[in-house]
Amino acid sequence: MIGAGASGTAAAWAAAEKGLNVITLEKAAFPGGTGAFSEGIFAVESKMQKDWNYGLTKDQAFMMIMNYGHWRGNARMVRAFVDRSADTIDWMQKNGVKFEKLFSNYPNGLYTWHIYEGRGAGWIKLFQEKYKAAGQKLLTETWGEKLIEENGRIVGVEATNKAGDKITIRSKATIIATGGFFANKEMREKYLRFPNADGLAQTGKTGDGIRMAWAVGAGQEGTEVQASYRPGPRGIGTTNHVSATAKQPHLWLTPKGERFCNEQIMLEWPFAGNALERIGGTMYVVYDQATLDHMEKNEGIDLGVGVMVPVGTKLANFEKEWADAVKGGWAFKADTLEELAKVTGMDPKKLEKTVADYNGFCAVRHDAEFAKDPKYLREVKTGPFYAIKSVASTLGTLGGIKANERFEVVTPDEEPIPGLYAAGNDVGGMYGDSYDLLMAGSTVGFAVNSGRIAVDSAVEYMKTLK
Protein backbone atom coordinates (compact mmCIF):
# COMPACT_ATOMS: atom_id res chain seq x y z
CA MET A 1 0.00 0.00 0.00
CA ILE A 2 1.49 3.36 -0.97
CA GLY A 3 -0.14 6.06 1.17
CA ALA A 4 -2.05 5.91 4.45
CA GLY A 5 -4.74 8.55 4.07
CA ALA A 6 -8.44 7.86 3.55
CA SER A 7 -8.13 5.41 0.67
CA GLY A 8 -4.86 3.80 1.81
CA THR A 9 -6.07 3.24 5.36
CA ALA A 10 -9.41 1.79 4.23
CA ALA A 11 -7.66 -0.49 1.74
CA ALA A 12 -4.94 -1.54 4.18
CA TRP A 13 -7.45 -2.55 6.83
CA ALA A 14 -9.71 -4.25 4.26
CA ALA A 15 -6.71 -6.28 3.10
CA ALA A 16 -5.59 -7.08 6.63
CA GLU A 17 -9.11 -8.19 7.50
CA LYS A 18 -8.94 -10.68 4.63
CA GLY A 19 -5.80 -12.16 6.14
CA LEU A 20 -3.31 -10.74 3.63
CA ASN A 21 0.16 -9.61 4.64
CA VAL A 22 0.28 -5.87 4.11
CA ILE A 23 3.02 -3.27 4.17
CA THR A 24 1.92 0.35 4.09
CA LEU A 25 4.24 3.19 3.21
CA GLU A 26 3.35 6.65 4.46
CA LYS A 27 5.35 9.70 3.50
CA ALA A 28 4.25 11.79 6.49
CA ALA A 29 5.15 11.18 10.14
CA PHE A 30 1.67 9.79 10.79
CA PRO A 31 -1.22 8.42 8.76
CA GLY A 32 -4.32 10.40 7.85
CA GLY A 33 -3.51 12.62 4.88
CA THR A 34 -6.29 14.98 3.90
CA GLY A 35 -8.75 12.30 4.94
CA ALA A 36 -8.12 13.25 8.58
CA PHE A 37 -9.93 16.56 8.04
CA SER A 38 -13.04 15.11 6.46
CA GLU A 39 -16.41 15.22 8.15
CA GLY A 40 -18.43 12.56 6.45
CA ILE A 41 -18.79 9.99 3.70
CA PHE A 42 -21.19 9.48 0.77
CA ALA A 43 -23.52 6.52 0.55
CA VAL A 44 -26.85 5.78 -1.07
CA GLU A 45 -29.47 3.25 0.07
CA SER A 46 -27.64 2.86 3.39
CA LYS A 47 -29.51 1.46 6.39
CA MET A 48 -29.17 4.86 8.03
CA GLN A 49 -30.94 6.52 5.10
CA LYS A 50 -33.67 3.90 5.17
CA ASP A 51 -34.14 4.45 8.93
CA TRP A 52 -34.48 8.18 8.24
CA ASN A 53 -37.02 7.54 5.48
CA TYR A 54 -34.67 9.00 2.91
CA GLY A 55 -35.45 7.48 -0.46
CA LEU A 56 -32.72 8.41 -2.96
CA THR A 57 -31.95 5.29 -4.99
CA LYS A 58 -28.71 3.97 -6.44
CA ASP A 59 -30.11 4.34 -9.94
CA GLN A 60 -31.03 7.98 -9.31
CA ALA A 61 -27.63 8.76 -7.77
CA PHE A 62 -25.81 7.08 -10.64
CA MET A 63 -27.77 8.98 -13.29
CA MET A 64 -27.37 12.29 -11.45
CA ILE A 65 -23.60 11.89 -11.19
CA MET A 66 -23.23 10.92 -14.83
CA ASN A 67 -25.53 13.63 -16.15
CA TYR A 68 -23.90 16.24 -13.96
CA GLY A 69 -20.51 15.43 -15.49
CA HIS A 70 -22.01 15.29 -19.00
CA TRP A 71 -21.03 11.61 -19.20
CA ARG A 72 -17.35 12.50 -19.30
CA GLY A 73 -16.77 10.24 -16.27
CA ASN A 74 -16.26 6.47 -16.35
CA ALA A 75 -19.81 5.09 -16.11
CA ARG A 76 -18.78 1.61 -14.95
CA MET A 77 -16.54 3.07 -12.27
CA VAL A 78 -19.25 5.46 -11.03
CA ARG A 79 -21.72 2.56 -10.92
CA ALA A 80 -19.27 0.41 -8.92
CA PHE A 81 -18.72 3.28 -6.46
CA VAL A 82 -22.43 3.97 -6.00
CA ASP A 83 -23.31 0.27 -5.65
CA ARG A 84 -20.66 -0.40 -3.02
CA SER A 85 -21.34 2.69 -0.91
CA ALA A 86 -24.09 1.41 1.42
CA ASP A 87 -22.13 -1.74 2.17
CA THR A 88 -19.18 0.46 3.12
CA ILE A 89 -21.23 2.21 5.81
CA ASP A 90 -22.17 -1.21 7.24
CA TRP A 91 -18.51 -2.22 7.09
CA MET A 92 -17.35 0.92 8.86
CA GLN A 93 -20.01 0.51 11.56
CA LYS A 94 -19.09 -3.14 12.03
CA ASN A 95 -15.53 -1.95 12.54
CA GLY A 96 -16.55 0.49 15.27
CA VAL A 97 -17.12 3.77 13.39
CA LYS A 98 -20.01 5.77 14.85
CA PHE A 99 -22.10 8.04 12.67
CA GLU A 100 -23.73 11.16 14.11
CA LYS A 101 -26.22 12.07 11.43
CA LEU A 102 -27.07 12.33 7.77
CA PHE A 103 -26.45 15.68 6.17
CA SER A 104 -26.50 17.47 2.84
CA ASN A 105 -24.05 20.03 1.51
CA TYR A 106 -26.64 22.77 1.27
CA PRO A 107 -30.32 23.44 2.02
CA ASN A 108 -32.51 21.00 0.07
CA GLY A 109 -29.44 19.08 -1.06
CA LEU A 110 -29.15 15.31 -1.13
CA TYR A 111 -28.76 13.59 2.24
CA THR A 112 -25.86 11.37 1.20
CA TRP A 113 -23.31 12.70 3.70
CA HIS A 114 -22.91 10.26 6.61
CA ILE A 115 -21.21 12.35 9.28
CA TYR A 116 -18.85 10.32 11.41
CA GLU A 117 -17.84 11.05 14.99
CA GLY A 118 -14.32 12.40 15.45
CA ARG A 119 -13.93 13.48 11.82
CA GLY A 120 -11.81 11.42 9.44
CA ALA A 121 -8.95 11.44 11.93
CA GLY A 122 -11.16 9.34 14.23
CA TRP A 123 -11.86 6.38 11.96
CA ILE A 124 -8.42 6.50 10.36
CA LYS A 125 -6.83 6.16 13.82
CA LEU A 126 -9.23 3.35 14.69
CA PHE A 127 -8.48 1.43 11.49
CA GLN A 128 -4.75 1.96 11.85
CA GLU A 129 -4.90 0.59 15.40
CA LYS A 130 -6.76 -2.50 14.22
CA TYR A 131 -4.26 -2.88 11.40
CA LYS A 132 -1.34 -2.69 13.83
CA ALA A 133 -3.01 -5.06 16.30
CA ALA A 134 -3.37 -7.56 13.45
CA GLY A 135 0.44 -7.52 13.15
CA GLN A 136 0.58 -5.51 9.94
CA LYS A 137 3.34 -3.08 9.09
CA LEU A 138 3.15 0.71 8.63
CA LEU A 139 6.37 2.49 7.65
CA THR A 140 5.99 6.21 8.27
CA GLU A 141 8.28 8.90 6.87
CA THR A 142 8.87 6.44 4.05
CA TRP A 143 7.81 7.21 0.53
CA GLY A 144 7.28 5.09 -2.53
CA GLU A 145 9.38 6.27 -5.48
CA LYS A 146 9.37 3.70 -8.24
CA LEU A 147 7.34 0.65 -9.10
CA ILE A 148 9.20 -2.58 -9.78
CA GLU A 149 8.17 -4.20 -13.03
CA GLU A 150 9.09 -7.75 -14.04
CA ASN A 151 7.76 -9.52 -17.11
CA GLY A 152 4.96 -7.03 -17.53
CA ARG A 153 3.77 -7.33 -13.90
CA ILE A 154 4.17 -4.96 -11.00
CA VAL A 155 5.96 -6.85 -8.23
CA GLY A 156 6.68 -4.15 -5.68
CA VAL A 157 8.00 -0.68 -5.02
CA GLU A 158 11.26 1.02 -4.24
CA ALA A 159 11.07 3.48 -1.38
CA THR A 160 13.23 5.84 0.65
CA ASN A 161 12.85 6.80 4.29
CA LYS A 162 13.69 9.95 6.23
CA ALA A 163 17.08 8.55 7.22
CA GLY A 164 17.88 8.13 3.52
CA ASP A 165 17.70 4.31 3.55
CA LYS A 166 16.68 2.72 0.28
CA ILE A 167 14.03 0.08 0.83
CA THR A 168 12.81 -2.48 -1.68
CA ILE A 169 9.43 -4.04 -1.05
CA ARG A 170 8.34 -7.06 -3.06
CA SER A 171 4.61 -7.60 -3.26
CA LYS A 172 2.13 -9.68 -5.21
CA ALA A 173 -0.12 -6.64 -5.60
CA THR A 174 0.51 -2.92 -5.13
CA ILE A 175 -2.13 -0.27 -4.44
CA ILE A 176 -1.34 3.38 -5.08
CA ALA A 177 -3.15 5.79 -2.75
CA THR A 178 -1.02 8.95 -2.54
CA GLY A 179 -3.80 11.54 -2.62
CA GLY A 180 -3.18 13.63 -5.75
CA PHE A 181 -0.68 16.23 -6.89
CA PHE A 182 -1.64 19.68 -5.64
CA ALA A 183 1.67 20.15 -3.80
CA ASN A 184 3.58 19.69 -7.06
CA LYS A 185 3.90 23.10 -8.74
CA GLU A 186 5.12 21.74 -12.03
CA MET A 187 2.25 19.25 -12.35
CA ARG A 188 -0.24 21.86 -11.17
CA GLU A 189 0.86 24.27 -13.88
CA LYS A 190 0.88 21.58 -16.51
CA TYR A 191 -2.41 19.86 -15.77
CA LEU A 192 -4.75 22.27 -13.97
CA ARG A 193 -6.82 25.18 -15.19
CA PHE A 194 -6.59 26.39 -11.60
CA PRO A 195 -2.86 26.23 -10.79
CA ASN A 196 -2.58 29.22 -8.48
CA ALA A 197 -5.38 28.43 -6.06
CA ASP A 198 -4.34 28.01 -2.47
CA GLY A 199 -4.37 24.35 -1.42
CA LEU A 200 -5.81 23.27 1.92
CA ALA A 201 -4.15 20.33 3.70
CA GLN A 202 -2.08 19.39 0.64
CA THR A 203 1.36 18.93 2.21
CA GLY A 204 3.33 16.11 0.64
CA LYS A 205 0.83 15.44 -2.12
CA THR A 206 3.31 15.74 -4.93
CA GLY A 207 1.70 13.33 -7.36
CA ASP A 208 4.16 10.52 -6.57
CA GLY A 209 1.70 7.71 -7.14
CA ILE A 210 0.42 9.21 -10.37
CA ARG A 211 3.90 9.66 -11.77
CA MET A 212 4.93 6.15 -10.71
CA ALA A 213 1.90 4.70 -12.50
CA TRP A 214 2.45 6.76 -15.65
CA ALA A 215 6.08 5.63 -15.66
CA VAL A 216 4.97 1.99 -16.05
CA GLY A 217 2.51 2.77 -18.84
CA ALA A 218 -0.69 3.79 -17.07
CA GLY A 219 -3.11 5.98 -19.00
CA GLN A 220 -4.06 9.48 -17.92
CA GLU A 221 -7.59 10.40 -16.87
CA GLY A 222 -9.10 13.32 -15.02
CA THR A 223 -6.69 15.86 -13.54
CA GLU A 224 -9.40 18.06 -12.13
CA VAL A 225 -9.35 20.25 -9.05
CA GLN A 226 -11.75 20.57 -6.13
CA ALA A 227 -12.30 24.29 -6.64
CA SER A 228 -13.38 26.37 -3.69
CA TYR A 229 -12.75 29.74 -2.07
CA ARG A 230 -11.48 30.80 1.28
CA PRO A 231 -11.68 34.03 3.26
CA GLY A 232 -8.28 35.10 4.55
CA PRO A 233 -4.89 33.45 4.26
CA ARG A 234 -4.07 29.79 4.81
CA GLY A 235 -4.39 28.65 8.39
CA ILE A 236 -7.61 30.49 9.19
CA GLY A 237 -9.71 27.67 10.58
CA THR A 238 -13.21 26.84 9.35
CA THR A 239 -14.56 27.82 12.77
CA ASN A 240 -13.27 31.41 12.57
CA HIS A 241 -16.25 33.76 12.88
CA VAL A 242 -14.86 36.58 10.72
CA SER A 243 -14.30 34.03 7.99
CA ALA A 244 -17.84 32.69 8.49
CA THR A 245 -19.27 36.14 7.65
CA ALA A 246 -17.74 35.77 4.19
CA LYS A 247 -18.95 32.19 3.69
CA GLN A 248 -22.37 33.69 3.06
CA PRO A 249 -24.11 34.83 -0.11
CA HIS A 250 -23.64 38.54 0.60
CA LEU A 251 -22.33 40.98 -2.01
CA TRP A 252 -19.25 39.52 -3.76
CA LEU A 253 -17.05 41.93 -5.66
CA THR A 254 -14.05 41.82 -7.96
CA PRO A 255 -10.95 43.72 -6.79
CA LYS A 256 -12.28 46.62 -8.90
CA GLY A 257 -15.63 46.66 -7.12
CA GLU A 258 -17.95 44.94 -9.60
CA ARG A 259 -20.32 42.06 -9.02
CA PHE A 260 -19.47 38.90 -10.98
CA CYS A 261 -21.81 36.08 -9.96
CA ASN A 262 -24.97 34.99 -8.23
CA GLU A 263 -23.45 34.72 -4.75
CA GLN A 264 -25.83 31.89 -3.96
CA ILE A 265 -23.50 29.58 -5.88
CA MET A 266 -21.48 29.35 -2.71
CA LEU A 267 -24.02 26.73 -1.69
CA GLU A 268 -22.10 24.53 -4.08
CA TRP A 269 -18.70 26.02 -3.36
CA PRO A 270 -16.93 24.41 -6.34
CA PHE A 271 -19.11 26.68 -8.49
CA ALA A 272 -17.93 29.64 -6.43
CA GLY A 273 -14.34 28.50 -6.91
CA ASN A 274 -14.87 28.26 -10.66
CA ALA A 275 -16.43 31.75 -10.91
CA LEU A 276 -13.68 33.21 -8.73
CA GLU A 277 -10.98 31.58 -10.80
CA ARG A 278 -12.45 33.28 -13.88
CA ILE A 279 -11.97 36.75 -12.40
CA GLY A 280 -8.41 36.08 -11.31
CA GLY A 281 -8.82 34.38 -7.93
CA THR A 282 -9.44 37.28 -5.51
CA MET A 283 -12.67 38.92 -4.35
CA TYR A 284 -14.14 40.97 -1.53
CA VAL A 285 -17.25 39.87 0.35
CA VAL A 286 -19.02 43.08 1.36
CA TYR A 287 -21.75 43.66 3.96
CA ASP A 288 -22.89 46.43 6.25
CA GLN A 289 -23.44 46.81 9.98
CA ALA A 290 -27.09 45.73 9.76
CA THR A 291 -26.07 42.45 8.11
CA LEU A 292 -23.30 41.95 10.66
CA ASP A 293 -25.84 42.47 13.45
CA HIS A 294 -28.06 39.88 11.78
CA MET A 295 -25.20 37.34 11.78
CA GLU A 296 -23.65 38.27 15.10
CA LYS A 297 -26.56 39.11 17.37
CA ASN A 298 -29.95 38.48 15.82
CA GLU A 299 -30.87 35.44 13.71
CA GLY A 300 -27.32 34.17 13.14
CA ILE A 301 -25.80 33.06 9.83
CA ASP A 302 -28.09 32.18 6.92
CA LEU A 303 -25.90 29.27 5.84
CA GLY A 304 -23.76 26.90 7.87
CA VAL A 305 -20.03 26.51 7.25
CA GLY A 306 -19.76 22.73 6.77
CA VAL A 307 -20.96 21.00 9.90
CA MET A 308 -18.57 22.97 12.12
CA VAL A 309 -20.46 26.29 12.20
CA PRO A 310 -24.09 25.29 11.72
CA VAL A 311 -26.78 27.43 10.13
CA GLY A 312 -28.24 29.94 12.60
CA THR A 313 -25.00 30.17 14.61
CA LYS A 314 -24.62 33.64 16.16
CA LEU A 315 -21.08 34.71 15.40
CA ALA A 316 -20.25 35.59 18.99
CA ASN A 317 -16.47 35.41 18.41
CA PHE A 318 -16.54 38.01 15.65
CA GLU A 319 -15.38 40.94 17.80
CA LYS A 320 -12.66 38.87 19.44
CA GLU A 321 -11.31 37.62 16.09
CA TRP A 322 -11.68 40.86 14.15
CA ALA A 323 -8.41 42.53 15.26
CA ASP A 324 -6.36 39.54 14.11
CA ALA A 325 -8.16 39.47 10.77
CA VAL A 326 -7.37 43.18 10.24
CA LYS A 327 -3.77 42.60 11.25
CA GLY A 328 -3.63 39.69 8.81
CA GLY A 329 -4.61 42.07 6.00
CA TRP A 330 -7.83 40.27 4.97
CA ALA A 331 -10.55 42.20 6.85
CA PHE A 332 -11.45 45.84 6.24
CA LYS A 333 -13.91 48.25 7.83
CA ALA A 334 -14.83 51.80 6.89
CA ASP A 335 -17.52 54.31 7.77
CA THR A 336 -18.26 55.13 4.14
CA LEU A 337 -18.16 53.24 0.86
CA GLU A 338 -15.63 55.72 -0.47
CA GLU A 339 -13.34 54.92 2.42
CA LEU A 340 -13.93 51.21 1.96
CA ALA A 341 -12.82 51.56 -1.67
CA LYS A 342 -9.69 53.34 -0.51
CA VAL A 343 -8.66 50.72 2.05
CA THR A 344 -9.35 47.77 -0.24
CA GLY A 345 -8.11 49.30 -3.49
CA MET A 346 -11.51 49.03 -5.22
CA ASP A 347 -12.51 51.71 -7.71
CA PRO A 348 -14.73 54.10 -5.66
CA LYS A 349 -17.02 54.95 -8.58
CA LYS A 350 -17.52 51.32 -9.52
CA LEU A 351 -18.16 50.36 -5.90
CA GLU A 352 -20.69 53.14 -5.47
CA LYS A 353 -22.57 52.12 -8.62
CA THR A 354 -22.47 48.40 -7.79
CA VAL A 355 -23.87 49.00 -4.32
CA ALA A 356 -26.57 51.36 -5.63
CA ASP A 357 -27.66 48.78 -8.23
CA TYR A 358 -27.60 46.01 -5.66
CA ASN A 359 -29.63 48.00 -3.14
CA GLY A 360 -32.12 48.61 -5.94
CA PHE A 361 -32.46 44.82 -6.43
CA CYS A 362 -32.88 44.42 -2.66
CA ALA A 363 -35.64 47.05 -2.60
CA VAL A 364 -37.71 45.31 -5.30
CA ARG A 365 -36.73 41.82 -4.09
CA HIS A 366 -35.50 40.81 -7.53
CA ASP A 367 -31.89 40.41 -8.60
CA ALA A 368 -32.21 41.51 -12.21
CA GLU A 369 -28.49 40.94 -12.70
CA PHE A 370 -27.75 37.39 -11.52
CA ALA A 371 -31.11 36.06 -10.24
CA LYS A 372 -30.07 35.47 -6.64
CA ASP A 373 -32.81 34.11 -4.40
CA PRO A 374 -34.45 37.21 -2.79
CA LYS A 375 -34.02 35.70 0.68
CA TYR A 376 -30.29 36.34 0.34
CA LEU A 377 -30.69 39.95 -0.82
CA ARG A 378 -29.49 42.17 2.05
CA GLU A 379 -28.98 45.89 1.49
CA VAL A 380 -25.55 47.44 1.94
CA LYS A 381 -26.68 50.70 3.43
CA THR A 382 -25.96 51.13 7.13
CA GLY A 383 -22.32 51.92 7.90
CA PRO A 384 -19.83 50.92 8.97
CA PHE A 385 -19.15 48.73 5.94
CA TYR A 386 -17.07 45.56 5.92
CA ALA A 387 -15.05 43.82 3.22
CA ILE A 388 -13.48 40.39 3.66
CA LYS A 389 -10.79 39.45 1.17
CA SER A 390 -11.26 35.92 -0.14
CA VAL A 391 -9.19 33.83 -2.51
CA ALA A 392 -9.64 30.85 -4.78
CA SER A 393 -8.60 27.70 -2.97
CA THR A 394 -8.82 23.97 -3.33
CA LEU A 395 -9.22 20.85 -1.26
CA GLY A 396 -7.02 18.97 -3.63
CA THR A 397 -6.76 17.45 -7.06
CA LEU A 398 -8.85 14.67 -8.51
CA GLY A 399 -7.61 12.18 -11.02
CA GLY A 400 -4.48 11.42 -12.95
CA ILE A 401 -4.31 7.64 -13.21
CA LYS A 402 -6.61 5.81 -15.58
CA ALA A 403 -8.25 2.81 -13.93
CA ASN A 404 -11.25 0.59 -14.58
CA GLU A 405 -14.23 -0.18 -12.33
CA ARG A 406 -12.17 -2.83 -10.52
CA PHE A 407 -9.60 -0.10 -9.79
CA GLU A 408 -6.99 -1.97 -11.77
CA VAL A 409 -4.62 0.57 -13.27
CA VAL A 410 -4.97 0.45 -17.05
CA THR A 411 -3.02 1.57 -20.09
CA PRO A 412 -4.41 4.32 -22.37
CA ASP A 413 -6.25 1.60 -24.31
CA GLU A 414 -7.77 0.11 -21.15
CA GLU A 415 -5.50 -2.92 -20.71
CA PRO A 416 -4.93 -3.69 -16.99
CA ILE A 417 -1.34 -3.53 -15.77
CA PRO A 418 -1.11 -6.80 -13.80
CA GLY A 419 -0.54 -6.35 -10.07
CA LEU A 420 -1.19 -2.60 -9.99
CA TYR A 421 -4.23 -0.88 -8.44
CA ALA A 422 -5.05 2.69 -7.46
CA ALA A 423 -7.56 4.40 -5.20
CA GLY A 424 -8.73 7.81 -4.03
CA ASN A 425 -7.72 11.15 -5.46
CA ASP A 426 -4.98 9.61 -7.62
CA VAL A 427 -7.64 8.03 -9.85
CA GLY A 428 -9.59 9.72 -12.65
CA GLY A 429 -13.06 8.81 -13.91
CA MET A 430 -15.38 9.83 -11.12
CA TYR A 431 -15.90 13.47 -12.04
CA GLY A 432 -16.81 14.77 -15.45
CA ASP A 433 -15.90 18.34 -16.32
CA SER A 434 -16.02 19.98 -12.92
CA TYR A 435 -15.97 18.78 -9.35
CA ASP A 436 -19.38 19.17 -7.70
CA LEU A 437 -21.10 18.94 -4.37
CA LEU A 438 -24.23 17.26 -5.57
CA MET A 439 -23.43 14.04 -3.72
CA ALA A 440 -22.22 15.16 -0.32
CA GLY A 441 -19.24 13.18 0.95
CA SER A 442 -18.33 11.86 -2.48
CA THR A 443 -14.55 12.31 -2.39
CA VAL A 444 -14.02 10.38 0.83
CA GLY A 445 -16.71 8.01 -0.40
CA PHE A 446 -14.74 7.50 -3.58
CA ALA A 447 -11.50 7.06 -1.60
CA VAL A 448 -12.85 4.41 0.78
CA ASN A 449 -14.94 2.52 -1.77
CA SER A 450 -12.21 2.52 -4.40
CA GLY A 451 -9.76 1.27 -1.75
CA ARG A 452 -12.06 -1.60 -0.80
CA ILE A 453 -12.81 -2.53 -4.41
CA ALA A 454 -9.09 -2.42 -5.28
CA VAL A 455 -8.41 -4.92 -2.49
CA ASP A 456 -11.13 -7.28 -3.77
CA SER A 457 -9.62 -7.11 -7.25
CA ALA A 458 -6.11 -7.68 -5.90
CA VAL A 459 -7.31 -10.77 -4.02
CA GLU A 460 -8.80 -12.19 -7.22
CA TYR A 461 -5.58 -11.45 -9.08
CA MET A 462 -3.42 -13.11 -6.42
CA LYS A 463 -5.45 -16.29 -6.76
CA THR A 464 -4.22 -16.51 -10.36
CA LEU A 465 -0.55 -16.34 -9.31
CA LYS A 466 1.33 -19.57 -8.76
Ligand SMILES: Cc1cc2nc3c(=O)[nH]c(=O)nc-3n(C[C@H](O)[C@H](O)[C@H](O)COP(=O)(O)OP(=O)(O)OC[C@H]3O[C@@H](n4cnc5c(N)ncnc54)[C@H](O)[C@@H]3O)c2cc1C
Ligand atom coordinates in the same frame (compact mmCIF):
# COMPACT_ATOMS: atom_id res chain seq x y z
C1 LIG B 1 -10.68 20.40 5.22
C2 LIG B 1 -11.15 19.28 4.35
C3 LIG B 1 -12.37 18.68 4.62
C4 LIG B 1 -12.84 17.65 3.81
N1 LIG B 1 -14.04 17.08 4.10
C5 LIG B 1 -14.53 16.10 3.31
C6 LIG B 1 -15.77 15.47 3.63
O1 LIG B 1 -16.41 15.75 4.64
N2 LIG B 1 -16.22 14.52 2.78
C7 LIG B 1 -15.54 14.17 1.64
O2 LIG B 1 -16.03 13.35 0.88
N3 LIG B 1 -14.33 14.72 1.35
C8 LIG B 1 -13.81 15.66 2.16
N4 LIG B 1 -12.58 16.20 1.89
C9 LIG B 1 -11.76 15.61 0.80
C10 LIG B 1 -11.16 14.27 1.26
O3 LIG B 1 -10.53 14.41 2.50
C11 LIG B 1 -10.17 13.71 0.24
O4 LIG B 1 -10.80 13.66 -1.00
C12 LIG B 1 -9.67 12.30 0.64
O5 LIG B 1 -8.95 12.37 1.84
C13 LIG B 1 -8.82 11.69 -0.44
O6 LIG B 1 -8.28 10.48 0.01
P1 LIG B 1 -6.88 9.96 -0.52
O7 LIG B 1 -6.59 8.68 0.18
O8 LIG B 1 -6.89 9.97 -1.99
O9 LIG B 1 -5.84 11.07 -0.06
P2 LIG B 1 -5.32 11.42 1.41
O10 LIG B 1 -6.36 11.15 2.42
O11 LIG B 1 -4.76 12.78 1.38
O12 LIG B 1 -4.12 10.38 1.63
C14 LIG B 1 -2.95 10.38 0.82
C15 LIG B 1 -1.78 9.93 1.67
O13 LIG B 1 -0.68 9.54 0.84
C16 LIG B 1 0.52 9.99 1.44
N5 LIG B 1 1.59 10.01 0.40
C17 LIG B 1 1.79 10.94 -0.57
N6 LIG B 1 2.82 10.56 -1.35
C18 LIG B 1 3.29 9.38 -0.85
C19 LIG B 1 4.33 8.49 -1.22
N7 LIG B 1 5.15 8.73 -2.27
N8 LIG B 1 4.53 7.37 -0.48
C20 LIG B 1 3.74 7.10 0.60
N9 LIG B 1 2.75 7.93 0.99
C21 LIG B 1 2.51 9.04 0.27
C22 LIG B 1 0.16 11.34 2.00
O14 LIG B 1 1.09 11.75 2.99
C23 LIG B 1 -1.24 11.04 2.58
O15 LIG B 1 -1.17 10.58 3.91
C24 LIG B 1 -12.07 17.22 2.70
C25 LIG B 1 -10.83 17.81 2.43
C26 LIG B 1 -10.37 18.84 3.25
C27 LIG B 1 -9.05 19.47 2.94
